[in-house]
Structures are given as C-alpha cells and as structure tokens.
Amino acid sequence: xxxxxxxxxxxxxxxxxxxxxxxxxxxxxxxxxxxxxxxxxxxxxxxxxxxxxxxxxxxxxxxxxxxxxxxxxxxxxxxxxxxxxxxxxxxxxxxxxxxxxxxxxxxxxxxxxxxxxxxxxxxxxxxxxxxxxxxxxxxxxxxxxxxxxxxxxxxxxxxxxxxxxxxxxxxxxxxxxxxxxxxxxxxxxxxxxxxxxxxxxxxxxxxxxxxxxxxxxxxxxxxxxxxxxxxxxxxxxxxxxxxxxxxxxxxxxxxxxxxxxxxxxxxxxxxxxxxxxxxxxx
Numbered sequence: 001x002x003x004x005x006x007x008x009x010x011x012x013x014x015x016x017x018x019x020x021x022x023x024x025x026x027x028x029x030x031x032x033x034x035x036x037x038x039x040x041x042x043x044x045x046x047x048x049x050x051x052x053x054x055x056x057x058x059x060x061x062x063x064x065x066x067x068x069x070x071x072x073x074x075x076x077x078x079x080x081x082x083x084x085x086x087x088x089x090x091x092x093x094x095x096x097x098x099x100x101x102x103x104x105x106x107x108x109x110x111x112x113x114x115x116x117x118x119x120x121x122x123x124x125x126x127x128x129x130x131x132x133x134x135x136x137x138x139x140x141x142x143x144x145x146x147x148x149x150x151x152x153x154x155x156x157x158x159x160x161x162x163x164x165x166x167x168x169x170x171x172x173x174x175x176x177x178x179x180x181x182x183x184x185x186x187x188x189x190x191x192x193x194x195x196x197x198x199x200x201x202x203x204x205x206x207x208x209x210x211x212x213x214x215x216x217x218x219x220x221x222x223x224x225x226x227x228x229x230x231x232x233x234x235x236x237x238x239x240x241x242x243x244x245x246x247x248x249x250x251x252x253x254x255x256x257x258x259x260x261x262x263x264x265x266x267x268x269x270x271x272x273x274x275x276x277x278x279x280x281x282x
Contacts, residue, residue, distance in 0.1 A: 008080065010126035015084045017119030021178075023092025025112035027051070028102050032163040032175035034156030036062070036132035037089070042162045052093070056086035059132065066135035069143065078135060080128065109174040113181020120182065121189025197247050201238040201254055202226075202262035209261075212253050213240055219250070241268065 026033050033041065040054040047054065059082045066078065102108050137151035164172045203209060206223070213219045221240040228235055242250060247265065254261050 011128040014122030019088030021115035052090035117182040117185025
C-alpha cells in the first residue's frame with residue numbers, strides 16, 4: 001500500500017515539474033513543443049479559448065479512447081496526469097515569480113528541458129504515463145502492431161512542424177534544445193541509483209586481490225582467463241562490478257597490493273542478475 005501511494009505521489013510530483021516547464025518557460029518563450037500541449041498551441045490559433053481547456057479536452061478524448069481500446073489497467077495510470085496537468089498548466093501560466101529567469105530564451109530552454117526531463121522521468125519511474133500521445137501509441141500498437149515509439153515520434157514531429165512553419169527559426173532551435181535536454185534528463189532519472197562501474201583488473205597478484213573484493217568490499221567477481229601479449233604468459237583478469245561510491249577505495253586497495261596493476265574502468269547503465277535484481281544467496 002505504501003509503495004502504491006509513493007508511486008502516485010511521484011507521478012504527481014512529476015506532473016508538477018512538467019506543467020511548470022511548460023507554464024513558466026516553454027509557452028512564455030513560444031518555443032515549439034511536441035505532445036498534446038504543442039497540438040493545443042496549434043489549435044489555439046483557430047479556437048480562441050484558454051490553452052489549458054484545449055489540453056484538458058484533448059486529454060479527455062484520448063483518455064476515453066484509451067478506456068475503450070487500451071484497457072482499464074493501463075488507462076487508470078494516466079488518470080492523474082489527464083486531470084492534473086491542465087490545472088497545473090493554468091496555474092503556472094499565471095505565476096510571475098520566475099519572470100527574471102524566463103526572460104532569457106537560452107536559459108529558459110535549458111531549465112525547461114531539465115524540468116521536463118526530470119518530471120517525465122519520475123512519471124515513468126513510477127510506472128505511470130503522461131497520457132496524451134502515449135495513449136494513442138498504445139491503442140495503435142494493440143490494434144495494428146505499430147511500435148509505440150513510432151506513433152509518438154510521428155505525432156510529435158507533425159505537431160512541431162506545424163508550429164515551425166509559423167514560428168521564427170530561433171524558436172524552433174530553442175524547442176529542439178528543450179527536447180534534447182529532456183531526453184538526457186529522462187535517461188538520468190531512470191538510471192539514478194542503478195548505474196554501476198565495471199572494473200577490469202590486470203595484476204599478477206590477483207589471488208591477493210580476490211579476498212579483499214569478496215570480503216572487505218562485498219563485491220562479486222569473475223576470473224577471466226587471459227594471455228599476456230608480450231611474454232605470452234597465462235594469467236587471469238578480474239572482472240567486478242561495483243557502485244560508484246566504492247571505486248576510489250577499490251583502486252586504493254588494488255594499488256596497495258600491486259603498484260604495477262592495470263585497472264580499466266567502464267561506466268555501465270544497467271545490471272541484472274543475482275546480487276543486483278535477484279537476491280544473493282546467503
């Protein structure tokens with residue numbers, strides 16, 4: 001129960017950030033934008049009503065289609081954002097406390113992209129959905145087996161092109177900056193707390209390093225059979241995966257044992273298996 005409440009709160013917090021990104025920066029600077037909000041901006045040129053109302057109507061229409069064609073289990077996850085986002089968008093569009101920040105277009109694009117990415121990442125991390133074109137993608141995927149990502153890209157690109165035709169070039173460029181920053185931040189949020197480091201340790205004293213890794217640092221390890229290139233001597237290479245926080249101490253331990261050791265460090269973004277996503281044996 002607590003986990004479910006926590007996920008709903010995370011979705012709500014993500015909704016606040018995404019609405020703030022649009023209300024405080026993107027719409028004020030008139031950057032091109034994708035999604036339902038971008039479509040609403042296009043429609044507002046022909047329908048002179050409040051933007052938040054257009055967003056709400058489109059979200060409700062897509063919500064109804066999702067309820068009919070996508071199934072209740074998926075669509076209930078989008079209900080929070082369907083109702084919350086238009087209301088928050090209207091609120092943030094009226095807030096003037098951040099006018100000094102929103103006055104600079106480049107700064108606005110960076111802030112908007114980061115906020116939008118963090119907010120969207122929080123929603124996805126909580127197994128939620130931001131609604132909008134996500135719903136259309138799920139429907140077409142179920143009915144016609146079209147990839148969800150292809151549907152979303154097609155919709156977003158169409159909306160962006162419709163705006164770019166009537167907007168100054170720099171508004172389009174800044175809109176692209178927002179999208180790029182958003183993508184980077186989404187990946188960071190989704191991988192937060194999961195990123196690990198891969199260490200390859202080349203040392204003749206691998207047997208002395210082994211117990212330190214296993215016992216002192218509680219790190220799993222694997223021996224890889226190898227052969228040195230110069231002397232053609234048979235040796236073993238240690239492969240271990242550890243959190244970022246242990247890298248400095250592990251390197252310190254390795255060089256204390258063998259000052260000539262060769263250590264290769266690689267960033268990895270996801271680890272699955274025993275000791276990571278599966279429980280380690282006692």
